[in-house]
Amino acid sequence: MYEFAYHRPASVAEAAKLLAADPEAKLISGGMSLIPVLKQRLARPSALIDLGAIPDLVGISVTATTVTVKGRTTHAAVAASAEVRQAIPALAELASHIGDAQVRNRGTIGGSIAHHDPTADYPAAVLALGATVNTSRRSIAADDFFTGLFATALEPDEIVTAVDFPIPEKAAYVKFPNPASRYAMVGVFVAKGPMGVRVAVTGAGANGVFRHAAMEEALAKSWSPEALEGITTPAEHLNTDIHASREYRAHLIGVMAKRAVAKAG
Amino acid sequence: MGYEGIGASVRRREDLRFLSGRGTYTDDINRPHQAYAVIVRSPHAHARIRGIDISAARSAPGVIAVFTGADMAAEKIGGLPCGWQVKNKDGTPMAEPPHPVLAIGKVRHVGDPVAVVIAETKAQARDAAERIAIEWEVLPAAATMEAALQPGAPSVHDDVPGNVCYDWHLGDKAAVDAAFAKACKVARLELVNNRLIPNAMEPRCAVGEYDAATGDYTLWTTSQNPHVIRLLMGAFVLNIPEHKLRVVAPDVGGGFGSKIYHYAEEAIVTWAAGKLKRPVKWTADRTESFTSDAHGRDHVTEAELALDDQGRFLALRVRTLANMGAYLSTFAPCVPTYLYATLLAGVYTTPAIYAEVKAVFTNTVPVDAYRGAGRPEATFLLERLVDIAALEMGIDRVEIRRRNFIPKDAFPYQTPVALQYDSGDYHRTLDEALKAANWDTFEQRRAEAARRGKLRGIGISTYIEACGIAPSAVVGSLGARAGLYEVANIRVNPTGSITVFTGTHSHGQGHETTFAQLIADRFGVPMSQVEIVHGDTAKVPFGMGTYGSRSLAVGGSAIVRASDKIIAKAKRIAAHLLEASVEDIDFKDGMFRVAGTDRVKSFAEVSLAAYVPHNYPIEELEPGLEETAFYDPKNFTFPAGCHICEVEIDPETGEVEVVNFTAVDDVGRVINPMIVEGQVQGGVAQGIGQALLETCVYDEAGQLLSGSMMDYTMPRADDVPCIQVGTAVTMCTHNPLGVKGCGEVGAIGAPPAVIGAVVDALRDYGVRHIDMPATSQRIWRILDAGRQRLAAE
Known part of the structure; x- marks a missing residue:
């Protein structure tokens, strides 16, 4: 780890101001991705701006139509929330399988989606549920939020404050973990609800999370695993590594999607 | 206090300190005025060093010194020695290129140490290390054995053209050729034994210290054998006489072989401590473990088994390429030769065997012994070949094994590949495993799994291994540059408590419990009165350490021998105190008794008399009660057993998913059944890791x-089922305890059972063999090809 300055602002406005003033500064929320990168000296931020002292950023609220998870809410809190379990059980279940217990107790939803690791779980939920990402300055639709590998629509001084998830009629997430890291090698989130029928795939795309148009079309006609029979995924935009070729990932997308639909009921 | 002697499942005494964070590992050692070393390593597999500019690092904050290979060469620091010389077919010695502590002129693998920065803090050393500028001339690399053996391949060592370390053979080629000529059936197999990275939980660490007042050096290090490190480093690398060098291996968090060897960092911190007159600590991070701990396995093999029309084995022919990596690690040459080819008879009566092994240098991390060391490679090859022979001849897998087992009345049994097995009962371990695993009802489970959409398969291996290494004269004649006896020193204290100094080293094996049980059993004292001391050359006589499942068979035997000496002397003291003849003294349950009388002296009373010799046979007996025994084994020991695995494939x-695993092992006499079970479970977990998960790429x-x-x-808890462990014991005939060894049987027996199960599950897809690790991707490709073939038909 290299040396850096450390700030612990008490409000989002103050955090945004610090961030705007120093282009080399990084926000830190749970630190579950950033700390390992710092320890390996793969990043050299001038300062860390710790969001941990901002009480406004933590909490879950549920209305008749929407689950709102504030940016610094931990995965463990989402997983344990009776309200989330009631409203969007797939979201609570997804959160309960991120990393391990230590990661879930530190890692946060805002950190996860702002980082947009291509193997993270949350981006699939945000995209498939058609969520809205609220920031320190605006609201961004999920479809506009994830722009590429480790890239989002966030401006350099913009902070994720909350994510609004429209409550779906049906939803489920199934992942095939990377055998070594246990990150998603392929994760598919399917949802049917106010935002239509949506299928989001994480872990597999060379550019991060993506929607699967052919599957959405088929499921819109008939919400059943059988409807996905014969639908393939072009392999050219998928990841390849020592654990899974593009072709294997493409195949697993089909299997995980069918299982997700079956699980959603 | 319950029964604590031989056969009792006493809880491990060391676990309280390990589980409550009170262990003392090398990284817990901090010396006054200590400095920190960071090693600069090669980012290239193969490159010439055109220049190293250390000036910016040297002037960085907190930096005390920066050293390169040139600095060590200027002081005539030797290279890291190899402890075993294997000879070529023509009798000439193997190629043994130098292994500099810090690279000189050229680097040969990613992670090869190039320079060391020593600073006041580790962070400062790291910062400065990044300021070392190395001008590289990157060379083409020989990253695989195939690449290294191509004509015109890059030479890993300029003076070893062709990259062959040795070309060795064992067995009777003419007899094998003759047997193949008349064979009814030949089963053939080409396979890869996948390269593994050991990943002990505790990364390696070394702290060197020099006392300018006395001229004494001390090295604390993560080692399985501190005396061996003292000998190799003192005599061959740093030229420090042994009486001025103390090596301490305190609590060590797992080794699996990777902490046997003498590593560069041990020499670096010791040498630097002497130069700087300050203690120097180096601790590996996990990335360094991956690129600097010796790796394991890495064979490519072609094998053929000749059979008669009844499925009886007539001859075995094996050709193996074994990867040595970039340099010869301490015991690397013996692993694919004397720990491998000598095991190719397995538990079978194959009358003729011929093996050729070519060891190859590549631009990769050195490869050396890893849990099992050669024996898992031999077992995997042989058991897979037996399965294939059974499949191709239409003989049941169990039946073909039975037809070829060495019968239990054939011991001692001389194999055609040098070893003489002393005891065993392979039908019995097989029968008990089949029964425990419900082998006969497997087809019901297969059908039930099929209804759930799963492909279920069952696999079996009947393995043997050689451990308790080893008779010194035998290994010496085979090229070992060390003796392989073991030592025990037993010090009875004046009040009758007992301190045992053992030359073995415990880094997970539970010696502090097992050895204390031996003493409790021998002397009739509670375990609480017994202390086991290991891992410090200043305390323990010259011992050889722990590897190859040798600690109980060799180290335990030394403890027995030393105990016998103590008891013999104590009886003479007791006879004097009891005014009886020594022949009339019985020793039982901690009491010396004049036979047939109620006249007794306790062990504590006799001990006290030895140290307060007022009433003592001083004319004929020295005071004190302390004895040492060096035990050199007469033979290897030969644990054997049967492992059965069931898998389900999605x-x-x-x-x-491994759904059932049964291990029935003959490990000789069992001292602590719970520890044996733990050792087998750990070994099986590693075997499952090799079979399904782990591979170095x-x-x-x-x-x-x-x-x-x-x-x-790495295998995790949810990759490993609840393992059913049983023992079916025959006694080792040549050591005083009848013990054989249990540390490696799991890693040896499991892989072929797991792969056999995977192949069985895929039997409808025309699969006869699948290389390890059988990852989901590898299996999906087989399934996908099978489905496409079916669709085409």
Whole structure:
């Protein structure tokens, strides 16, 4: 780890101001991705701006139509929330399988989606549920939020404050973990609800999370695993590594999607 | 206090300190005025060093010193020695190129140490290390054995053209050729034994210290054998006489072989401590573990088994390429030769065997012994070949094994590959395993799994291994440059408590419990009165350490011998105190008794008399009660057993789940059944890891692609089923305890049972063999090809 300055602002406005003033500064929320990168000296931020002292950023609220998870809410809190379990059980279940217990107790939803690791779980939920990402300055639709590998629509001084998830009629997430890291090698989130029928795939795309148009079309006609029979995924935009070729990932997308639909009921 | 002697499942005494964070590992050692070393390592697999500019690092904050290979060469520091010389077929010695502590002129693998920075803090040393500028001339790499053996391949060592370390053979080629000529059936197999990265939980660490007042050096290090490190480093590398060098291996968090060897960092911190007159500590991070701990396995083999029309084995022919990596690690040459080819008879009566082994240098991390060391490679090859022979001849897998087992009345049994097995009952371990695993009702479970959409398979291995290494004269004649006896010193204290100094080293094996049980059993004292001391050359006589499942068979035997000496002397003291003849003294349950009388002296009373010799046979007996025994084994020991594995495969994803695992092992006499069970379970977990999960991957340029836990798949708790462990014992005939060894049987027996099960599950897809690790991707490809073939038909 290299040396850096450390700030612990008490409000989002103050955090945004610090961030705007120093282009080399990084926000830190749970630190579950950033700390390992710092320890390996793969990043050299001038300062860390710790969001941990901002009480406004933590909490879950549920209305008749929407689950709102504030940016610094931990995965463990989402997983344990009776309200989330009631409203969007797939979201609570997804959160309960991120990393391990230590990661879930530190890692946060805002950190996860702002980082947009291509193997993270949350981006699939945000995209498939058609969520809205609220920031320190605006609201961004999920479809506009994830722009590429480790890239989002966030401006350099913009902070994720909350994510609004429209409550779906049906939803489920199934992942095939990377055998070594246990990150998603392929994760598919399917949802049917106010935002239509949506299928989001994480872990597999060379550019991060993506929607699967052919599957959405088929499921819109008939919400059943059988409807996905014969639908393939072009392999050219998928990841390849020592654990899974593009072709294997493409195949697993089909299997995980069918299982997700079956699980959603 | 319950029964604590031989056969009792006493809880491990060491676990309280390990589980409550009170262990003292090398990284817990901090010396006054200590400095920190960071090693600068090669990012290239193969490159010439055109220049190293250390000036910026030297002037960085907190930096005390920067050293390179040139600095060590200027002081005539030797290279890291190899402890075993294997000879070529023509009798000439193997190629043994130098292994500099810090690279000189050229680097040969990613992770090869190039320079060391020593600073006041570790962070400062790291910062400065980044300021060392090295001008590289990157050379083409020989990253695989195939690449290294190509004509015109890059030479890993300029003076070893062709990259062959040795070309060795064992067995009777003419007899094998003759047997093949008349064979009714020949089963053939080509396979890869996958390269593994050991990943002990505790990364390596070394702290060197020099006392300018006395001229004494001390090295604390993560080692399985501190005396061996003292000998190799003192005599061959740093030229420090042994009486001025103390090596301490305190609590060590797992070794699996990777902490046997003498590593560069041990020499660096010791040498630097002497130069700087300050203690120097180096601790590996996990990335360094991946690129500097010796790796394991890495064979490519072609084998053929000749059979008669009844499925009886007539002859075995084996050709193996074994990867040595870039340099010869301490015991690397013996692993694919004397610990491998000598095991190719297995538990079978194969009358003729011929093996050829070519060891190859590549631009990769050195490869050396890893849990099992050669024996898992031999077992995997043989058991897979037996399965294939059974499949191709239409003989049941169990039946073909029975037809070829060495019968239990044939011991001692001389194999055609040098070893003489002393005891065993292979039908019995097989029968008990089949029964425990419900082998006969497997087809019901297969059908039930099929109804759930799963492909279920069952696999079996009947293995043997050689451990208790080893008779010194025998290994010496085979090229070992060390003796392989073991030592025990037993010090009875004046009040009758007992301190045992053992030359073995415990880094997970539970010696502090097992050895204390031996003493409790021998002397009739409670375990609480017994202390086991190991791992410090200043305390323990010269011992050889722990590896090859040798600690109980060799180290335990030394303890027995020393105990016998103590008891013999104590009886003479007791006879004097009891005014009886020594022949009339019985020793039982901690009491010396004049036979047939109620006249007794306790062990504590006799001990006290030895140290307060007022009433003592001083004319004929020295005071004191302390004895040492060096035990050199007469033979290897030969644990054997049967492992049975059941897997279920998800045909949609190729995922394998191990659903049942049964191990019935003959490890000789069992001292602590709970510890034996734990050793077998740990070994099986590693065997499952090799079979399904773990593999070291280098790209063509020699970059390590599986260089972190993100990409190297270690087995986790949910990858391993509840393992059913049983023992079916025959006694070792040549050591005083009848023990054989249990540390490696799991890692040896499991892989072929797991792969056999995977192949069985895929039997409808025309699969006869699948290489390890049988990952979901590898299995999906087989399933996908099978489905496409079916669709085409």
